[in-house]
Amino acid sequence: MARQAAASLPDTIAAIATAPGRGGVGVVRISGAALAPLARALSGREPKPRMASFTRFLGSAGQALDEGLLLYFPAPASFTGEDVIELQGHGGPVVMQMLLDRCLELGARLAEPGEFTRRAFLNGKLDLAQAESVADLIEASTAAAAQSALRSLSGRFSEEIQLIRDGLIDLRMLVEATLDFPEEEIDFLEQARAMPRLLDIRQRLEGVLDRARQGALLRSGLNVVLAGAPNVGKSSLLNQLAGEDRAIVTEVAGTTRDALRETIQIEGIPLHIIDTAGLRDTSDVVERIGIERTRRELERADVVLRLVDAVRPGEADGGTDIDLELVPGVECITVINKIDLCQLAPARLERDGVVVLQVSAREGLGIDLLRRELLRVAGWHAHGEDVILARERHLLALKAALAHIDLAAGQLCALELFAEELRLAGEKLGEITGEFSADDLLGVIFSRFCIGK
Template sequence: MERLPPRAPDTIAAVATAPGRGGIGVVRVSGSGLLGFAQALCGRQPQPRLAQFSRFVDGEGRPIDEGILLYFPAPASFTGEDVLELQGHGGPVVMQLLLERCLGLGARLAEPGEFTRRAFLNGKLDLAQAEGVADLIEASTAAAARSAVRSLSGRFSEEVHRIVDRLVDLRMLVEATLDFPEEEIEFLERARAMPRLEGIRGELEALLDRAGQGALLRSGLNVVLVGAPNVGKSSLLNQLAGEERAIVTDIAGTTRDALRETIQIEGIPLHVIDTAGLRDTADTVERLGIERTWREIERADVIVRLVDASVSATGDDELAGRLPGGVERITVVNKIDLVSAAAGREEQAGQVTVRVSARTGEGVDLLRAELLRVAGWHAHGEDVVLARERHLQALRMALGHVCAAGEQLAALELFAEELRLAQERLGEITGEFGADDLLGEIFSRFCIGK
């Protein structure tokens, strides 16, 4: 029977590459004392940070695969522990055999996100950087990927820490005044404390705005196209997508079900839903499609209501009245090519109307610009912070405490407490403050092997 190498009680292993077939597949192992692990697997002691061609063998010494062995000793590794990476041929059977061999040597299967969680717990990444890893993997646009890299490199965390440092400086002065009331500390005079507090407030508002832009970049918007049958919803979807995604015919009611496509406008993912035409019908299948249309409308961030420029608007006002309130709306007058009308945009009483031809594409750029405006997109390049909802919530709460502090300057104990709470909320972003169940929820959303 093969003798197992000595190891720490908690070595983890997982396939780090995506499922399926490819030229290369990677099995990652993290723990301590992995030199013996590598010796049993490859029959050699690996050299740190050196790519070594190796033969991976099973417990009987039979070859499983040939590939590259990489060894990163602690603490100079991704997880902060000893890390082995086995780069073999990327077939699912080969990867499974390599993984089973690692488990047979005493490792256990890693949980989703456990490698990154260990990196966080060992101080290799803060929580915002760890989430940047997942956001980079999941990025659906180039702009989102670039923003995720900035979070991974620590840009977001640096901005948060800078604001925290300013809060700490102000708190120190407050606490000193409370502890030594007989001393004169000029910075705590109302005229001096308030400008400091206003500066912190301004930085928080600016960061919250950029984080909101990043949340839009990360998640996008749900845009639902609604209107009567044959009004041109599918043609408009194809124009927005820049290619034919939906079937277009002259037959009313061609679209029987909601068709969801994700398109990009300036890097913003828009999840556009082409819905069944809204009308009274006896057709059972079409009626089911219309019911789904109304469900999509209820989940929409933006409703684009199409009307036909070439026919009477009968029924359009009734449809407009049935649409839910509190949702951004854009009215699109389509088929302007049939009535020789010009493309354009107009706004009356806060209601925007864009005139387009989904057949020729005329005016569609105006609609794209309007979608960005409605979404609130105004950031550019390096300004964007790819944020999650929890980041936005923490920033909003921190801002609320800073604003509350401004109303408590006469009561220094309350002033100091509001500053402390603001600091604590910001610490939740980077992981200085945070419950274990929150950490578990965050890392459980990662893929296995990361």
């Protein structure tokens, strides 16, 4: 069922659906009501539903603008649930703009970011979690993230949420039926097995939340900042993790003047490694700017790798206390580098609750230990193909639903309150799929999509 009547979306929208730049093929997408006349004006012929027709695309004077394929999808069997036309022409920016301008001449307006997908949601073709997975699939930075987004697009995440909501609704119905017929001498808690059923729902919800947390890692990754004194091997470690020479490595201290970023994958998790200027007291104006940027990166870090020179451990931080630069709660791992120069073996140690790794960035010794440690800090554990590519709002809704279930468990002696907590838990889960969504939330979500989607 459409979430919003089609009559409330009377205008026709159009946009270039392919990425900016030159390519072999470019696509202009159009969506609206009764688009057959527009298709005839563009091609000079009657469009055939769901068939690719090779044609010339015509301008206002009948001149050819381009030639390519025209596809016509009458409502409701289309992506948006409205009539949809796609013009597949040559992928030059000038040609695409000419075709788009022609569509605007024929009465369409330029689509807003995410408006095609928003209409698909409003017309009941996708729920909100599926709609968000469209953007997640486009933006996926790893193969694992793309596969997870595709599973959400197919509706698997939404189905799990709906099954849990159905369980809450069934339990709530039994509670309210008992409240409506108090004269029935039925021990509700025993007959309905309220607590075991609630615990089963809670267990399933916890499982979804755990997989959603893992999916959030797949989606956004982890910011890992390399910090320490100049010349302790930060750039060498970045190159070793990246598998190629991305940073300049010399014997001269202070080579790195700006933050250098490289994204790597460990078991499908994107790790954004940031090599920073060495922390030390300096009179060099440019280096001081780089050190200030290092401090800003430390504020945004999820994990800090504090590098120490195994040969000169007393010069760990160049006279700067890194601990004072860290945001409270950010995990800091001490990495003792250059162990090849002092005959130390790769190892993972713990000293006063702080993890210490012994590695050689130049020789690649202990790098596997470092990769495993980064996964541990991230909280990653393999889930096979069941990871949910969740957004922050999904996690918040799942946590809130779990909190309401816990409150319900403490209200078994007050059935009105028990039923209310079940209702609130169900509403929180409904926010994920869009059953309960404010218009301003929809605006924020879809405004982050690219134009043409």
